[in-house]
Amino acid sequence: MKLVEKFEQARGPFYTFEFFPPRTEQGFSNLLLRISRLADLKPLAINITWGAGGSTKNQTLDLASLTQREYGIDTVMHLTCTNMMQGSVDDALRAAKDIGIQNILALRGDPPRGEEYWIPTDPRFTHALDLVTYIRSTPEFSEAFSIGVAAYPDGHSDAVHNEDEEIEHLKAKVDSGADFIVTQLFYDVDNFLRWLQKIRARGITVPIIPGVLPIQTYASFLRVTKLCGTYIPDAIRADLEPIKHDDQKVKDYGVSLAVKMVRRLVDEGGLRGFHICTLNLEKSVERVLENLGWTPRHAKVQNKLIAESPGSAEQPTDTNTELIVTPASATSSATTGLAAHVPKDGDTGKGEANYAATWDEFPNGRFGDVNSPAFGTQDLWGGFGRIPPIGSRPSTLADITALSLRFLRGEITSYPFSPAPLSSESQLILPHLLRLAKNGWWPVGSQPAVDGLQSDDGTVGWGPAGGYVYQKSFVEFFASEDIVERLEKAIGKVKGVVDFLAGNKMGDLRTSMQATERNAVTWGVFPGQEIVQSTIIEQESFITWKEEAFSIWTNWASQFPPGSQERRLLEGVRDTRWLVNVTHHDFKDPDALWRFLFEDIGLDDPSLI
Incomplete structure (x- = not known):
């Protein structure tokens, strides 16, 4: 189902989850188990990222095919256009269409590094706007997809344009056929609300889905915010400073902060939908939704209360489309041969599945466990890393x-x-x-x-x-x-x-x-x-x-x-x-x-x- 149609049908708050293709076969298998467990939280859809220049094309399509066809979860496939070879955009769109995907997040991707003019690229695609325009103007694809685009409340990390220019560029993408917007992560809610008001005043009326990234570790938080050019409010820096060496406290703070942000965005911004970046981990995502009271368990309680209220008619309040039941294989352990985290007081669930949810929480990234879906965490919406400016020309x-x-x-x-x-x-x-x-x-x-x-x-x-x-x-x-x-x-x-x-x-x-x-x-x-x-x-x-x-x-x-x-x-x-x-x-x-x-x-x- 097209995501923009699901937005219209949703009768309450909704959310999507974002995953990236793991870098190893075992990580890929364990991510499928993780997604199958998170599917029980009834996300409206899941997003699968696309590596810069198509570097994860096969893994992205494989993962999207499994989630879309076998798990029955509506999937949004990210697609970048920078450095895509001739015909590769068509190939990717056809492949997505063939496996039943109806949702694309059109992104420019990482800019060419240095003087990469000698790498063959399709001259039709240099910006996300080109990709949106192409899809909408091509009969084969024009009606096949709901198209989302990115927005940057804190400004684009490349800082090529000022805010007004970026908003004009966003408006052009919407005018060309984009029908929803997903924002880059942010932590300054005051600035986001100001930006949102400015966006609406410019006549951009399509759904805007804020990107939310619960802080996992202090080091990964600093790295991701630096790469994305995200502004960190002084109050958050002050809160993190005394706990930055305690990973559990940082994780707990990240959950609490995400909950507070979402509540403000609902109450003050009138927003209903949120895009949660998982970094291929699951426990913080689950805790955020539990604390918000948005899980299917909460929905059932609310339905029961409404049904039992004197004089009230029985009304369904489930906010999300029902998903196909998780495959039986999802109950198998993802921690074979690994030490597992034992649940702490307050954790939901017991036993094997819960261990599988938490065994790779500390830490995650390059120097982690190759079996973890989070091994080799990608930069958000890009590749596995960029060459930073060097300022030197080594010749010896x-x-x-x-x-x-x-x-x-x-x-x-x-x-x-x-x-x-x-x-x-x-x-x-x-x-x-x-x-x-x-x-x-x-x-x-x-x-x-x-x-x-x-x-x-x-x-x-x-x-x-x-x-x-x-x-x-x-x-x-x-x-x-x-x-x-x-x-x-x-x-x-x-x-x-x-x-x-x-x-x-x-x-x-x-x-x-x-x-x-x-x-x-x-x-x-x-x-x-x-x-x-x-x-x-x-x-x-x-x-x-x-x-x-x-x-x-x-x-x-x-x-x-x-x-x-x-x-x-x-x-x-x-x-x-x-x-x-x-x-x-x-x-x-x-x-x-x-x-x-x-x-x-x-x-x-x-x-x-």
């Missing part, structure tokens, strides 16, 4: 080394492998990271050894307070094949003490680990819970990250014209270096990993550079 290996050292020393706040400054945790091992970088082995990921520090520690703590956290030390860096061979020989002599994974762009993999071996490198012990393993290193997760890491070299190189010295250098590094991960299992000795690398392997040897 020494230039790359200098850039890496500047980032590690805090002289610059981002570089291609990190959109954010060096973490305080990495500062604990900074001399070792600098030593690696000085020798041309540029580090891109690491963590220090930790032996039972309190979970609310301001540097390495995570999860709820009152627990203790542990870490094995590891480091990831780019190295030559000679280093990989040295590592392989040295680790063979200390089997069981050190493990490594190394891969290159061509797909070659060398490792001391078995294909199914899982190395928990971060875990926590919390009151009333089983041991929680929040970070797992294994072949599948490493290969997933390796592919992204080498794509970063490609994207960085694409900022420079073909044939330029800078591009030849960066592509040469991409084609010849290996990404290496080395983990030391002695978490009680903070220097064990570094003695192994610098004394046993001899990474300071000038002949290796």
Whole structure:
């Protein structure tokens, strides 16, 4: 069913959920279980994101097909037009139509990086407006879809236009055939209400669905708001400051804040529908709707009260269209072989399904569990990451080394492998990271050894307070094949003490680990819970990250014209270096990993550079 028609039929508050295609097969399977459980909350529809330039096209279509056809959930497929190859827009629209999808969120997507004029693109599509116009003007698609578009209450992160210009552009998209609007996330409700009034005054009358993102962790909150250009009110910053090292309190605050925001938007803005960004997690979403009193359970209670009221006629008040019953497979455990979070007092539900809802809550993202649907969290409505502005033109290996050292020393706040400054945790091992970088082995990921520090520690703590956290030390860096061979020989002599994974762009993999071996490198012990393993290193997760890491070299190189010295250098590094991960299992000795690398392997040897 078309979403705009469902908006009209909804008799009360309604909501949609947003998911992104997971990066691994197991994450994909577990997301289906997660969606099937969240379907019990009766969302009006779910949204499936589309990676920049079609980077997740197959996964998006596969996921959308399952949710639309097999689960019977109306699905909104995101579709971007930037860098889409000739004919790919038609292919995507036909595929969506064939699987019964009737709703598209038309987005521009990430802008071309640098001078990407040499990548073949369809000249018809440079903005979301072009995509809307094309769909509405093409007989094959014009009546097939309800089209949504994006709006940015805090301004677009690219800051190309001022607010009035952005509103005019939004009006043009609506005039061209868009029939609903979904906003980017925001936290300044006062500004949103002002913006909403301005939008309506301009004559934009289609439904506006605010984007709501419950805060999951303090670090992810800062990252996402920075990437989206979201304004954070001072009051929210002040509220988060004293609790930022307690993940559970941050999560609780995120739920409470989302509930307060939604209530204000209903009471003061007259809004009925909301778009909830899940980040492929479920517990906070469930808690927000429970606290709002919007779940089907609440609707049944309200119906019963109305039916039992003296003199009142029995009236249905369910706000959402009924969904097909969840498949039986959804009752199977998604936590096989994993430590699960035991429900706390106040959590709804008991047993296996509830564990599946919470086992990957702390933390989520790149350094998490490859089985988690949230592994490799995407930037909202874009790709897995953008190359930040560098401001330098590396033409030699020494230039790359200098850039890496500047980032590690805090002289610059981002570089291609990190959109954010060096973490305080990495500062604990900074001399070792600098030593690696000085020798041309540029580090891109690491963590220090930790032996039972309190979970609310301001540097390495995570999860709820009152627990203790542990870490094995590891480091990831780019190295030559000679280093990989040295590592392989040295680790063979200390089997069981050190493990490594190394891969290159061509797909070659060398490792001391078995294909199914899982190395928990971060875990926590919390009151009333089983041991929680929040970070797992294994072949599948490493290969997933390796592919992204080498794509970063490609994207960085694409900022420079073909044939330029800078591009030849960066592509040469991409084609010849290996990404290496080395983990030391002695978490009680903070220097064990570094003695192994610098004394046993001899990474300071000038002949290796």
